[in-house]
Amino acid sequence: MNEALERHDLKILGTSSSVGGVFKDVKVTxxxxxxxxxxxxxxxxxxxxxxxxxxxxxxxxxxxxxxVKGRVDAASLRGQGELTAGGGLRIEDIKLTGGIIVTGDCEAEQVQLTGIMEVSGLLNAEKLDLTLFGPCRADTVGGGNISIKRSRSGALLRPGKKMSFAARLIEGDQIELQHTQAQTVRGGSVVIGPSCEIETVEYRELLEVHKSSIVRNTVKM
Structure with missing residues (x-):
């Protein structure tokens, strides 16, 4: 952030507009x-x-x-709702119920999201904990600990709604997947839970596959 300029608070109540600029705290109601x-x-x-x-x-x-038409850079994101970034996103710590839609790459240290996530490029997080509440996708997922599961309450609240995650490549150290379709999953310890369809799984230490899932090729590295 730009620290050279003096910062003032901005409060918006109702419907308004601003040219933008450098602020301290911005509060919009x-x-x-x-x-x-x-x-x-x-x-x-x-x-x-x-x-x-x-x-x-x-x-x-x-x-x-x-x-946001451009890029989003922040230390933390909290709340309930939807954030759209048209030029990529870098947020260290994300804890959100709702949706994140990113054109470009999405980078974070920790992501805890219940809802929908769409990333046109790379979704990279040291710890990714995604609870699906609808169709989600990313081109590539990379990280340390990756957990993608379906929301049980979402399945009850939205019967018939497809709750799945799709990616070309998912790569991490510890991977646990449910309701996921991917071309390649690569990791140290890989647990393929229910309702997954994976073309190839490459693993170093452990591989478990649920009986309801399809894994066409397995390779021990």
Missing amino acids: GECTFGGDVDCVKLAQTGEVAVEGNLRAQDIKITGECK
Whole structure:
């Protein structure tokens, strides 16, 4: 973040717009469109926020919908709602119920998401804990500990709705998957749970496959 400029708080109540800029704390209750980049210490929103440029913050807390045309960089993301990033995303710690949609790569240290995730490029996290509440996808998933499971409550609340994860490649140290389709899964310890369809699994230490899943090729590295 830009520390050379003096920062002031910005509070928006109702429906408004701003050219963007450098702020301390930004609080939006209602709807606000920022015409350029937003650089702040904290963004707290209840409602809808649109950023025409990039968004940089220490902490982001959303209740509602936040659409960023450019890139999102932050230390933490919390809340309930949907975050869209049109130019990639880098957030160290994510704990969200809702959705994350990224054009480009999504990088994080920890991701704990219950909902929907769509990443057109690489989804990279040291710890990824994804609970599916609908169709999710990424081109490539990489990380240390990767867990992808289906929400039991989601299956009851949304009967007939497809809750699955699709990727070309999933690679990590410890991998546990449910309701996942992938061309290649590569890891140290790999547990393929129910309702998965995997073309090839490459593993170093352990491989377990649920009886309801399909794994066409296995390779011990």
